[in-house]
Amino acid sequence: MQVLLGARSVPDAGAVGNFTQRARRSRAGIEQGRRPLACPRTSALWLSRPWARCRIAPGPFRQSAPIAVSSTTYNVVNGSISVPANSMNALEAYQLLITPAAGAATGQQRYEAENATVVNAGRFSSGSASDGGYVGQIDGSANMRDQSFVDFLVNVPQARAYTMNIRYANATGANATHGLASNGGGWSTVTYPPTGAWGSFGASVNVSVNLNAGWNMIRLAKGAPNFAGGVGFAELDAITLS
Known part of the structure; x- marks a missing residue:
């Protein structure tokens, strides 16, 4: 650097x-x-x-x-x-x-959930998390006072569709879902298949997200304004864009 x-x-x-x-x-x-x-x-x-x-x-x-x-x-x-x-x-x-000593990064970029903006959820530690921390208790969806979401501020070199890999944990025994939106746009659904235990990371899912060149805001939400609400519960470790 x-x-x-x-x-x-x-x-x-x-x-x-x-x-x-x-x-x-x-x-x-x-x-x-x-x-x-x-x-x-x-x-x-x-x-x-x-x-x-x-x-x-x-x-x-x-x-x-x-x-x-x-x-x-x-x-x-x-x-x-x-x-x-x-x-x-x-x-x-x-x-x-x-x-960066060699100019702006053009490859994959990882963003830790615990370093993002966390609303109505908690930050925790885990030895299996990618950088030792993760976000859990992303549980609220009933109303604007308790809606839970995580906002990732990311920077990309060009405008295009990116593959976003999400590391997560879901110990409910069934599929869980979050809403996904970028830059205040429309919502899509991310589905998290069940994993072994809470706070134990290794599983991930890939989704596509359209981003502008430069700074973007990506929201993963159990509940958020203009979003009907997710199903079940999931914890977030990190996202990686490629």
Whole structure:
């Protein structure tokens, strides 16, 4: 992965403190009948008080353009990287910009259910889950207050129909179903045949989903607005697009 570490300056604490002190002195001057001090021009804020009102223009300590601290290529190990940030300044904000070293990914992409947006369901741990976590208790379908669904935010290189592999568990002893929709479109049905046990993953099903180039939202739901509701129960581990 290509990693850019950047820093951005923040307002100087001493300048802000000096402004506060002068404003207090201005108030004291008014209360004692003296002419208040002029407002310091050190920020883009407006102050409005019974005793003072001033427009404060940008000053020299205002936020500067981001500064690149380092740009390095790291190997991804077990799904993560470690980026050192030495000699950090407490008065500065830092941001990591991470991009694939060889450009945008074009092959399969896996998205973990526990990292998605989970509504009215729970996140759990399992040694058989693809990254150690999964989503279960996707049970609600009665009304909008308890409808259960999982939203995956995915990014794909081109607009087309993708094969989506869904890792799941279904220990009900019968088929279970979820609703599938992408980008707020119409619903289709995903059927999960029964598996051995809850929280035990290895089984998967394939479905087709139409996606746009760039960012897309994929929803798998037991219950959701404009969806009649699924049958039975299923737990979700991850999806993979190809």
